[in-house]
Amino acid sequence: AQSVAQPEDQVNVAEGNPLTVKCTYSVSGNPYLFWYVQYPNRGLQFLLKYITGDNLVKGSYGFEAEFNKSQTSFHLKKPSALVSDSALYFCAVKLDSNYQLIWGAGTKLIIKP
Amino acid sequence: DSGVTQTPKHLITATGQRVTLRCSPRSGDLSVYWYQQSLDQGLQFLIQYYNGEERAKGNILERFSAQQFPDLHSELNLSSLELGDSALYFCASSPSDRVNSPLHFGNGTRLTVT
Numbered sequence A: 001a002q003s004v005a006q007p008e009d010q011v012n013v014a015e016g017n018p019l020t021v022k023c024t025y026s027v028s029g030n031p032y033l034f035w036y037v038q039y040p041n042r043g044l045q046f047l048l049k050y051i052t053g054d055n056l057v058k059g060s061y062g063f064e065a066e067f068n069k070s071q072t073s074f075h076l077k078k079p080s081a082l083v084s085d086s087a088l089y090f091c092a093v094k095l096d097s098n099y100q101l102i103w104g105a106g107t108k109l110i111i112k113p
Numbered sequence B: 001d002s003g004v005t006q007t008p009k010h011l012i013t014a015t016g017q018r019v020t021l022r023c024s025p026r027s028g029d030l031s032v033y034w035y036q037q038s039l040d041q042g043l044q045f046l047i048q049y050y051n052g053e054e055r056a057k058g059n060i061l062e063r064f065s066a067q068q069f070p071d072l073h074s075e076l077n078l079s080s081l082e083l084g085d086s087a088l089y090f091c092a093s094s095p096s097d098r099v100n101s102p103l104h105f106g107n108g109t110r111l112t113v114t
Helices: none
Strands: A003-005 A010-014 A019-021 A024-026 A031-038 A044-050 A056-058 A064-068 A073-078 A087-095 A107-112 B005-007 B010-013 B019-024 B031-038 B042-050 B053-057 B064-068 B074-078 B087-094 B109-113
Touching: A003 A087, A010 A019, A019 A107, A024 A073, A031 A064, A031 A073, A044 A056, A044 A064, A073 A087, B005 B087, B010 B019, B019 B087, B019 B109, B031 B074, B042 B064, B042 B074, B074 B087
Parallel strands: A010 A107, B010 B109
Antiparallel strands: A003 A024, A019 A073, A031 A044, A031 A087, A056 A064, A064 A073, A087 A107, B005 B019, B019 B074, B031 B042, B031 B087, B042 B053, B064 B074, B087 B109
């Protein structure tokens, strides 16, 4: 079955340190991969996507993600965390042949001053 | 601001009642998606419309229905409400019927069923 896993419910990082939010997927075709962020009482906002090409994708707010086909992963990273990065992060995957996104359960990122 | 407008922001109603949630997509977007977000079930895709026609259906209950009107706004109707229907309901829009392009989400309608 096609699925997306975000293995950590919560990630705690000190401000200024690098952060990683993990995402792995299980699909049978070529995936399109996305990261979205949700701030409290707001809708989800698009951060970045991987469709094809360079495995390192840069997105909004200084975030980037690396597509690793052999490990079926698409981890979200940022070199230096800000307190304002604290939010809920969702990974999603879509197959080219499918209209819909498969969503991960979300990871709560807490950045401590 | 995503450009997607959802009304109302909050809704409190009793079990057994019916409510209508409204969504205006971003200007130029033809697709509208409805999602339910609850604490125990995460983000659940309900239904998608593209240019007035139903395109895809997810985990939408038979008590729920939706439509997209000629002006592209959409409404989600929830009937015979149960306590478990309490959740955040999001609308999202995109230019095409595929999800290659990013989805733009509204700020949601928080439904509380008492």
